[in-house]
Amino acid sequence: ATTPVREAQRMRGEFLTRWRKRSSQLSPRGAGPCHVDLLDEMLRDLGIRGADALLHHLRTGCPMSGVVGYEEIYSPGPPGEPEITEEELLRRQPDVLARSTQAIRAESPANKEAIWSSVRKELEAGFVVELRNPPANAVYLRRFMVRQVKSDEPVPRVKERACDDGRMALINKAVRMATPVKLDTADVYAEVARRVAHRATTRDPGAAFKSMGLDHKEAYRQLRARNDRLCRCVVAEDPSTGRVRFFRMERLSFGEAAAVVHYNAFAKVLARVVRRGLKLPLCQYYDDFASPCPAGDDTALTDVLELLQGILHTSFNEDKTSEGHSVGVAISAPRREGLVHMLKGVLARDSLSPGEAASLAGKLGFATSALFGRVGRVPLQPVFRRSNASTTFAGFKLGGDLEEALGWWVRTLAEDEQCFRRTVPLNPIQPGEGTRYVLLTDACLFGLGAMMATITDGDVVAIEYFSHPVPQEGAGLQIHHLEFVAVTVAFALWFRDKDDFTVSVWVDNDVVLGSLVQGRTRARELRAAVHLFWERLARSRGDAWFERVPGADNIADLPSRLLHAWAGIPIRGVLPKWREVDQRSNSGSALGPAAD
Secondary structure: OOOOHHHHHHHHHHHHHHHHHHHHHOOOOOOOOOOHHHHHHHHHHHOOOOOHHHHHHHHHOEOOOEEEOOOOOOOOOOOOOOOOOHHHHHHOHHHHHHHHHHHHHOOOHHHHHHHHHHHHHHHHHOOEEEEOOOOOOEEEEEEEEEEEEEOOOOOOEEEEEEEEOOOOOOHHHHEEEOOOOOOOOHHHHHHHHHHHHHHHHHHOOOOOEEEEEEEEOOOHHHOEEOOOOOEEEEEEEEOOOOEEEEEEEOEOOOOOHHHHHHHHHHHHHHHHHHHHHHOOOOEEEOOEEEEEEEOOOOOHHHHHHHHHHHHOOOOEOHHHOEEEOEEEEEOOHHHHHHHHHHHHHHHHHOOOOHHHHHHHHHHHHHHHHHOOOOOOHHHHHHHHHHHOOOOOOHHHOOOHHHHHHHHHHHHHHOOOHHHHEEEEEOOOOOOOOOEEEEEEEEEEOOEEEEEEEEEEOOEEEEEEEEEEEOOHHHOOOOHHHHHHHHHHHHHHHHOOOOOOOEEEEEEOOHHHHHHHHHOOOOOHHHHHHHHHHHHHHHHOOOEEEEEEOOHHHOOOHHHHOOOOHHHHOOOOOOOOOOOOOOOEOOOOOOOHHHHO
């Protein structure tokens, strides 16, 4: 974040030159998704551990059944075995083939042409191999077309993609994920970009940033799959003859559960190589890669492509590489309508099984990345708890927390579409550009307090504070509850009537900081307050950044302890180059309606 651009370019150039030379000396072996031996050396040289299992699968093929996971790359999940064994999977394949053939015959002529076209393209690329007679260990994957509305593009379009039905084939029941896949969502990327920009502007107030994006070409198809124990066969009809034909799938397939963890583990390792080797904070979400970088760095994008494509021999869509000054994500109207319909159905029947909850949590989890900040994280928690339920109870009734959470999602998803378009600017407000605020809050067992500075065009124009005793009804609250109350009162007092504001919030309590940053909390009594805080912040389009200040340096300690004599003390050090200020206003204890 703080390295000068030319120095960063020089360091990247030295790294690329060394590995370009090594790449020319080491010939790749086999047909892996990249130069696997070189990747192996690079990981060891960079000190990146835990990829041995992945490297083995890249060389020999990825298993598509059994227990699959990468505990060194992702955190371990709950133990367990697949729902069905491979033997049971193969025993049920005659019935799978009959149902798949029936479904294929029922496809429209247009769909049959599209499916056949996708198979022929993969046949030419070597991704599938035709079989005259499927072997005894064949698993039959019905191919169908899915249509995705790309509403995040300037001109919305419908994209067609071939998908293989791993659910109908039952192969998804024959695999157990030992590790959950954790992706760098838009929310994660926003935090990375903000943190980088925040640290850089601390040293250089004029620093500016841009975003660069890359798209992995034929993502799942880059990795080979194992076909020794199970021969995965794509089933499709030749429209010219009406005959059903079979093709052994050599690569990972869209629609198979195991493909998700194999591909994302590979993509995450590539992102780690870029972060460690090129010192760029590259984030990965499936086959999309993005990183903030200094606005004046004109070689960052080409350096990343040189490393991943030129040296490691992975494939990227160069026509989809891009640079810009913001990153955005949106929830399309059809997707919102589909989620509302699904949620209303769950509420109407007053029942949600763990399997349905897991699927719903995934869909709503993506929706939270498009919502502003952390809105929706608290209402997601009851859905996740139901998805992990290990006991069976009558009808999987919803219950109070879950019913309330689903009701909030229905109301929110039905609101204006603008709520579901989120753009994260990479260039924060700089000195001399508009107004921003710095807020410090604190609490003790008998008092609440906060201080706020208003900064306009780079100058501190006002410092305000409030100081208020803890009401009698709050006498039994723990200190982290009171610290959170201090934050919410400060926002009610100073930001209730503001829109599109930018504020840095400093607190000295780790529980409160974690709750604010994550938008959720394990403390049951704080959940509703955390959720309400983020929802109100979202509706005002406010932009808040949260940091920890050591207790000894927190000048909000003074008003929280009801000490007013500090008013004449010079204030320094809260912001870089923050000059002494003579203008002070005093809210005292007269909070009025804000106290409610």
